[in-house]
Amino acid sequence: MNRLRQVRKQKRLTIKEVADEIGFSETRLHQYETEKREPRRETWLKLADYYDVPVAYLMGLPDGLVQHINKTQSMTFEELHEAVIQWANDRNMIKKDKLTALSQLAKVTEEHGKLSAGINKNDEEKIKDSLGDSLVTLIILAQDLDFDLLDCLNEAYNVIKDRKGKVIDGSYIKESDLHE
Known part of the structure; x- marks a missing residue:
């Protein structure tokens, strides 16, 4: 399960605010958050950059794997x-x-x-x-x-x-x- 909604709420942002800022429709962002639509790689990168979190974390990869990715960067x-x-x-x-x-x-x-x-x-x-x-x-x-x-x-x-x-x-x- 991805962490898109969790991160957005932690940062106290509305879907509209995020959608307007990064140039997506609210519907599209909602579909990403509810996993009705899978973001493409460049979208994951854009969202991770916007939220200032690692892509692996945002995608919901297990914490141990996220730590490993963050440590090695590759x-x-x-x-x-x-x-x-x-x-x-x-x-x-x-x-x-x-x-x-x-x-x-x-x-x-x-x-x-x-x-x-x-x-x-x-x-x-x-x-x-x-x-x-x-x-x-x-x-x-x-x-x-x-x-x-x-x-x-x-x-x-x-x-x-x-x-x-x-x-x-x-x-x-x-x-x-x-x-x-």
């Missing part, structure tokens, strides 16, 4: 992986059933569509955001299917690390496919 891929899983578990997003996995797969596809749009428009910010969001959705999907995405990545790398092939028109073609 996380390893493995730590981020675990933080995403914890975040999804805290929101009851990982249920390990087919229906939830299919719903999460739709999110993966949606993020890949946004990535494609970012690449087509040469929008560096959208590309970066979509790549990050794609990773988040894949981590959650893997957990829902009872896989560890890092294990999947390791297995995939072990398959490709000695692969031979050739780049044709910007795409890598493995050697076995060149002879067909």
Whole structure:
């Protein structure tokens, strides 16, 4: 659960005051506070900056993780992986059933569509955001299917690390496919 409402009330601000100050509608801010809508990365940054609190704290990450993030200011891929899983578990997003996995797969596809749009428009910010969001959705999907995405990545790398092939028109073609 995020801490948006809690922090706003601690600072004795109304939704209208915050919305006016940062340029959001009151409805949008209310949706963020009630978790009916998930803020994008740049929105989390803007809100954290406005409230003068760490993003991890505002997102509602566990206190131990918040302290760790504040201490290191940077996380390893493995730590981020675990933080995403914890975040999804805290929101009851990982249920390990087919229906939830299919719903999460739709999110993966949606993020890949946004990535494609970012690449087509040469929008560096959208590309970066979509790549990050794609990773988040894949981590959650893997957990829902009872896989560890890092294990999947390791297995995939072990398959490709000695692969031979050739780049044709910007795409890598493995050697076995060149002879067909």
